[in-house]
Amino acid sequence: MVMAALVGNAGRLIASSAVRCTCSAPVRTRRLICFSASLQKPQAAGISAPELDFPGIVGDGGFNAAGRAPRKVSLKDMTFPELERWVESHGHKASRAAMLWRHLYGNGKWVESPAVIPRLNKEFVSLLEERAEFAPNLQLRDVHTARDGTRKLVFFLEEYGASVETVVIPGPRGRVTVCVSSQIGCAMNCQFCFTAKMGLRGNLSTAQIVEQLVVASRIVSKDLGHVTNVVFMGMGEPLHNIDSVIRAAEIMVNDKGLHLSPRKVTISTSGLVPQIRKFCRSSECALAVSLNATTDDIRDQIMPINRKYNIRTLLDCVKEEMITHRPGESVFLEYVMLKNVNDSEEDATRLIELVKDIPCKINLIMFNSHPGSAFEPTPLVEVLRFRDRVADAGLVVHIRNSRGDDEKMACGQLGTVLPRSPRRRKQEMQEPA
C-alpha cells in the first residue's frame, strides 16, 4: 500500500539515487573553499598575519578587489571572545569589545554604524570605520504577513542573485519564534520539501545567519516583544554548514547580547551522523532530528541521506550522544505525516520500538503541500490516532500545526518569493510605531 502511494513519485524517487555531496558544491562555494587554501600565504597577499585569525576575514572572502589589502572584518561573524581578541589586537581595551557587542546585539540597540554609539573613543571609531563591517551582505527585500500573524522576511544575497527566507511565528504567552535559514537552498534532496527543489546554491556565513535574527527582532520588537525561541528550520541543512551554524548559535545565546536560552535555540538536521556528534559535543543548543520514516525502505526514498546513514546508525548515534553528552536533555524527533507513506498503525508501532530508549520528544508535523508535490497530508483524524498510539506507549508526542501556510511560510515551503502590492510591502517593512 505504501509503495502504491509512492508509485506516482517512483520515477523521481528512484532517479534521485544519491545524495548530492559537498564536493559537488557549485562554483561559488568551491571558490570560497579554494580561497581558504590561499590564506596560507598571507604575506604574498599583502595581509597582516594577525588579521587572518579572525573569522570575519575568512567568511568574507578576505581581500579587496585588488587582491592585496584586507577587506573589512565582518563583526557579526565573530563570537564574543573573538571580538575581544580583535579589539585587543588593534591596541584597544577588551572592555570596548563588550561595549560594542552590547550595541550590536543587546537591549534592542542593534546599531549599524559606530557613529551612533555614544561616548566612543575616537581612535576606536576610526578603527571600526576603516576595518569593520557592521552588517553582512543581506538585504531585506520584503515582508509578507499570513492570516495567522506569521511573517516571512525575504533577504536578497547579491553575490548569489538569490533570496533566503526567515519566518517569525508569534505564539501563545508571549512566545516569539524565529525560524532562520542556514543555506541558500539545500543539497539533501528530501522528496517532500520545496527547498530541496532549489538544490544547494551556497552556505550562509555566521553573520548572515545572525543578521536574520537581528533584523527579525528589530521588526517585531514593538508589537510582539522579544524573540524567545530560534529554530534552524528554514532553508537548508544546518549541519551541512556546521561551523557557521555553531558559531551563530553561540552568538545568539551569549548573555551580554541576544541572550537566548540554549534550550530555546534548536538546530534541526536530516541526519548527518558525524556532524551530529560534533554538534552535541561543541554546542549547548538543542537538537532536533527529522526522522520522518520507520523503515529504511521508505526513508531511503523520501530522504536520500538515509542511504548514507540509515535509521539504526542515526538513532544509535543520537542515543549515545544524548546520554553521554546531554544528560537530562531530550532530542526532538520530527516526523512529517505523509498520507499512505509513513502514517500507518505499523509505523506507529515501529516508531515506538525505535525510539523507546532515547530521551526524546516527538513532534508530528502536518505536511505542507507545495506546487508539484506528489505527497498528501495525512487527514487530521489519522494524525490524532497515530499520536494517541504513540502517547499510549508512554512517549512524549505533540502535533505541530502549520503556521503561515497560506503565504508559503510553513516548514518545507520556503524558497519562493510572492509578489505584493508596493503599498502593502512598504507598510509591512515599516517598524510598528
Ligand SMILES: C[S@@+](CC[C@H](N)C(=O)[O-])C[C@H]1O[C@@H](n2cnc3c(N)ncnc32)[C@H](O)[C@@H]1O
Ligand atoms: C525545512 S527542514 C530544515 C531543517 C533541516 N534541514 C531538517 O531537515 O531537519 C525543517 C523541518 O521541516 C520538515 N519539512 C520539510 N518539508 C516539509 C513539508 N513539505 N511539510 C512539512 N514539514 C516539512 C522537515 O522534515 C524538517 O523536520
Ligand code: SF4
Ligand atoms: S527537509 Fe531539510 S534537509 Fe531535507 S531538503 Fe528540506 S531543508 Fe534540506
